[in-house]
Amino acid sequence: MQEPPTDEGNSWTLVEASQAGDVRAFGELYERYHDVVFRYVLFRMGDRSFAEDITQETFVRALRRIGSVSYQGRDIGAWFVTIARNLIFDYVKSSRYRLESTTSEIVELSPATGGPEQQVLDNATNSELLASIDKLNPDQRECIQLRFLRGLSVAETAELMDRNEGAVKALQHRAVRRLAQLLPEGLR
Structure with missing residues (x-):
């Protein structure tokens, strides 16, 4: 298994700090990746309030599961986007949503x-x-x-x-x- 890079500004250093209970480190991850996740959801769904809700839920789930994530050679942002993608799929699969394009x-x-x-x-x-x-x-x-x-x-x-x-x-x-x-x- 690969080891994450350990330079000071590295996101994986923040992940490790978050796993150790450093709330500020997770806050820094939130600041770095909030816009990436928001734009991804907004682009996919085209609804600003939905994108805000899903973005918030993404980071709530990420905080709950931060202890289970491990370095796999990719930026942690990919993990956040995967969580958002799964939330969108869950929503689309539910009866609350039906894909419509006029x-x-x-x-x-x-x-x-x-x-x-x-x-x-x-x-x-x-x-x-x-x-x-x-x-x-x-x-x-x-x-x-x-x-x-x-x-x-x-x-x-x-x-x-x-x-x-x-x-x-x-x-x-x-x-x-x-x-x-x-x-x-x-x-x-």
Whole structure:
């Protein structure tokens, strides 16, 4: 097992101090990583108050479990983001939340086309596309949303999904193939 670096400004030094009961050290971790976690949740969910709640819950859970974390060659921020990610998944899986994207958001991003008839067709197409995306498994759905609806790069998607770039490319490929199967014949 690797040993964490021990320089003075290192986050793992703060983790070890927190594990020994130093409340100020955990406060310093909170200050360093609060914005990272908040931005991650806000980006994923798009709701500021939800992001604030999940960020706070992330650090409450981290404080409770700080004794169980050990150095694995990565920055402690990855652990905080993993906790936040799991909280989001728990919330999304619960009946309190249903992933919805309005078709008007997608239409606003598309180039202007013809008149009202074309807009009705575009809305119907977007509705079918979103319904098909909702039928994907959770990993495929997340990949498609990050890559195509949010416009992230493969590297950014890999970082958010905690996977390597090759895995994201393969997941994206499988998701697009599955979407092609799910879309009605006239929209493929």
